[in-house]
Amino acid sequence: MHTQKIAITMPMDLLATINEISKQKGLSRSKLISMILTEKIIAEKRKQVRDAYDRVFSDESIQQEQLNWTRWFEEAGSEEGQEW
Secondary structure: OOOOOOOOOOOHHHHHHHHHHHHHHHOOOHHHHHHHHHHHHHHHHHHHHHHHHHHHHOHHHHHHHHHHHHHHHOOOOOOOOOOO
C-alpha cells in the first residue's frame, strides 16, 4: 500500500487520547489513525448504500410493484417454492 505523509491540526486532548490508545495497543499513532479512519469510511459507505436503498424502496410505486410481484409468486401455486 502506498502511503503519503499529511499534516493535520487537532485539539491537544484528542492527540493525548490518540497517543494513549496507540501506546496501549502497541501501534504507531499513524497506524491507529489510519485504522480509525478506515473503519469510519467503511461505516459511511454502508450508510450511503442503506440510505439509497431506503430512498428507492420508500417510493410508493416501487412498493406497489414489489407487492404485485410478491402476490404473483404466491398465486403461482407451488407448494415447494418457485424454480428459478
